[in-house]
Amino acid sequence: MPPRTSSPMPSSKPTPVTMDAVYTAPGYLFRRMQQIAVALFIEECKAFDLTPVQYAALVTISTHPGIDATRLSAVIAFDRSTLGNVIERLQAKEYIVRKPAPEDKRVKLLYLTKAGASVLNDIMPSVDKAQARMMQPLKPADRKTLLSLLTQLVDLNNEASRVPLRAEDALEHLGRSG
Amino acid sequence: MPPRTSSPMPSSKPTPVTMDAVYTAPGYLFRRMQQIAVALFIEECKAFDLTPVQYAALVTISTHPGIDATRLSAVIAFDRSTLGNVIERLQAKEYIVRKPAPEDKRVKLLYLTKAGASVLNDIMPSVDKAQARMMQPLKPADRKTLLSLLTQLVDLNNEASRVPLRAEDALEHLGRSG
DNA sequence: AATTGATTGACAGTATACTTACAATATGGC
DNA sequence: GCCATATTGTAAGTATACTGTCAATCAATT
Incomplete structure (x- = not known):
């Protein structure tokens, strides 16, 4: 982060604030891209009435049949409480069933x-x-670069999120790889 | 997007699904990074009881005093309805006041x-x-590259989101630049 | 075996983020 | 001046995304 002013002297006056404090912040840009990603997903997939989160859950249940809710939350890094509602909706649509272990x-x-x-x-x-559309505006080489940096950053920051991804831990007992 | 299988023959069988359908999707990575960004913001700023969205709103009201809610939503690309609740909370904390025009x-x-x-x-x-921490794991050159690509992508995809950024339009009458 | 501690799913509460709809108000064309 | 249209704020409804907490259950230790 560059300093917010070019003043070389310490001062007790409030630092002048500009919109750069918002627009150039990585956190703001990630929020915007997530917003855009969801919008494009919903638009492309409106015929199916599935949200991005519901899709990720379905994929995971498909590749790991018999997984439980807690492990599912770890595999896709969703909050456990949130996932309860997601599962309810998928069940209401009759896309999944729950069987007692x-x-x-x-x-x-x-x-x-x-x-x-x-x-x-x-x-x-x-x-x-939808996934292709959100990267489309970049040149192919830039798409690769961005995807690579993003993958690294998510991986290296994994522990920073409240719900770290724990794919391997969670799936040990299932004897499957994702 | 590469094809999901290497099978050269068309087939009526269901395409085998792997977790790559989730993990390598840009949309999933953006969601994860947003999750991480919010977590780091909350952690660093917990002494202040402000969310990222509330912070962005405060910055904008600070740089554009006398802005109204609709214009504010356009300047930071928030949904207008969502912003109503955000404003209520900022008002409850007595960080802003609303005056009839x-x-x-x-x-x-x-x-x-x-x-x-x-x-x-x-x-x-x-x-x-917080902003520095989320980029910290990358080398400085990679941080710059990622930030640049991200800025471009958000800008080029602006119209794709349900709530496009309309900074200039929204601020014309205020005679200020953000 | 009994207690301790961890896990699982559930629930309540807060905060985004969107949809649609609606009343009050403004504005433009006529 | 009047009327169709648009804008502003608000509200209700859905879906994430987190914080807690809780009871039921299980596992591990004594």
Whole structure:
């Protein structure tokens, strides 16, 4: 972060504030891009009535049938409480079912229904289109650079988020790789 | 987006899904980074009880005293409805006041209070620290590259979001630049 | 076996972020 | 001056995204 003024002298006066304090902040730019990403996803996928979060949950349940809610939250770095509502909605749409785990009465295991597998299969091209659209304005080389830096940054900052990604830990017992 | 399988033959079978459908999607990475950015902001600024959105609103009201809610939403690309709640909270904390506009009975103009100006001045170093922390894991050259690409991408995708940034339009009548 | 501590799913509460709708008010064309 | 249209703030409804807390359950230690 560059200093907010070019004044070389310490001063007791309030620092003059400009909109740069917002517009050039990485946090603001990430918020904008997330906003844009969600808007494009919803637009491309409106025929399917699935949100980005619901899509990520469906993908994960598809690749890890029988996963429980807590592990699912760790695998996609969602908040556990938030995920409860997401699961309810997917269940209401009959895209997933919950079965009690026989060996642990606390746990409910998650499985795709036929309708869930079908919608997941059908929505894929639209998801890809949305993902492509948000990167489209950049030159291909710049897209690669951005994606690479973003992947690094998310990985290196993993512990900073309240809900760190714990893919490996969470999936140990399932004997599957994501 | 690369094809999801290497199968050269068309097939009626469902496409096999892997977690790459989530982890390598730019939209997922933007969501993660936003999550991380908010977490770092809250952590660094917890002494001030301000959220990132409330901070951005305060900065804008500070640089554009007498702005109204609709214009404010355009300047920081917030949803107008969402902003209503944000303004209420800032008002409850007595960081801003709303005064009816004399020439238009619909409009309420926004101004910082002394307490608002004070908290904005005081929180700045913590905000800068949070912004620096989220980029810290990258090498300085990579930080610059990422920030540049991100700025370009947000700008070029502006119209894609439901609430495009309209800084200039919104501020024409105020005779100020942000 | 009984207690301690951790885990799981659920719930309440706050804060974004969007949708649609609506009443009050302004504005422009006529 | 009047009327269709647009704007402003507000509200209700949905969906994330987090904070807590809690009861039920399980596991680990004594």
